[in-house]
Amino acid sequence: MATTKEKIVTLGDKLIRDKGYNAFSYYDIAPALKVNNAAIHYHFPTKTDLGEAVVDCHSEKFTAFTQSITAQSEIEQLKSFLELFHRISDDNRVCLVGALAPELPSLNKSMRQKLTTFVKTTLDWLTAILERGRKKGDFNFSGTARTRALMVITNIFAWVQISRITGEKDFQAIKTAILNDISR
Amino acid sequence: MATTKEKIVTLGDKLIRDKGYNAFSYYDIAPALKVNNAAIHYHFPTKTDLGEAVVDCHSEKFTAFTQSITAQSEIEQLKSFLELFHRISDDNRVCLVGALAPELPSLNKSMRQKLTTFVKTTLDWLTAILERGRKKGDFNFSGTARTRALMVITNIFAWVQISRITGEKDFQAIKTAILNDISR
């Protein structure tokens, strides 16, 4: 059973990834959770506090995610990572970084810092996966693993945003192309 | 000499791509252009009217851009296209679609429709460039031209967002990788 505080973070996350940080308000949360506006302020005194909690939540979930799949091969780990975005796209939302990056100058310093750490953690993890997979001969690509990690992540990252506009839902074609690009 | 109306659109565009549609207000524009808040409402009665004008402006500029480079080879046209995003990244902003997609549900129907048309126009143009270049033997990639256009556009599209967070400004590595991926 989730606590009210946890429910607020979960819903706040959904709202941010649905219409953005600046577009949602406490009045989107209160009726949905059947609590009062003031109750949300009890748990998160300022909107920024809630925003930071949402980013923290993603950091924790990502760590749990990567640890849960360490036994998989590099190819399987990459596929599992791509699946995360598949689910985001099915939800008709965008990823947290994609939601916040365009609003960056309107966010406070602490939120920006947490976001930066989260992005770096994600990129480092993906870079390491690609590097290890290449050493084993499972992946084959030119250039640095870092650049390739950026290529892969930008593909799925932007896909969820663009598919939202075009209405196109064929994630499979992108996934196949991504995997094909690193297995020449 | 630009009219006040044109200046408002230009600044509105910059503001949207700096901090998002919902984060900017008419009070960001009035002092900067040394006109009154009410003057902006004279030209654009509602904020949505301004938003639509910004999207229209991008559509017109994109058409002018593609027509200005029809004499170039497909490779050169692609490079010119990538340069557009290079400039956006140097400005520390994001592209219009990247700014609006995460806020989509908070935008009115007319703005969403204009945005959809703009995205489809861009994708169709890039798809055609890749298809023609492949027929001539200048490009070499597997899969459909459409999917490849999506791969290219997502690479630069998301790069400008991510580089904003990481502070990384090495656009060259991405450009090289993009061109390399379609010239095997």
Added chain:
DNA sequence: GTCTATATTCCGATAGAC
């Protein structure tokens, strides 16, 4: 076409009772 002044709505936030 731009101004002053103001209406109105919404949102983030707080005080104080239970």
Added chain:
DNA sequence: GTCTATCGGAATATAGAC
């Protein structure tokens, strides 16, 4: 920890003079 009630500020928008 949640409630009622409310403050204060910001943002969209309008009325009417120049």
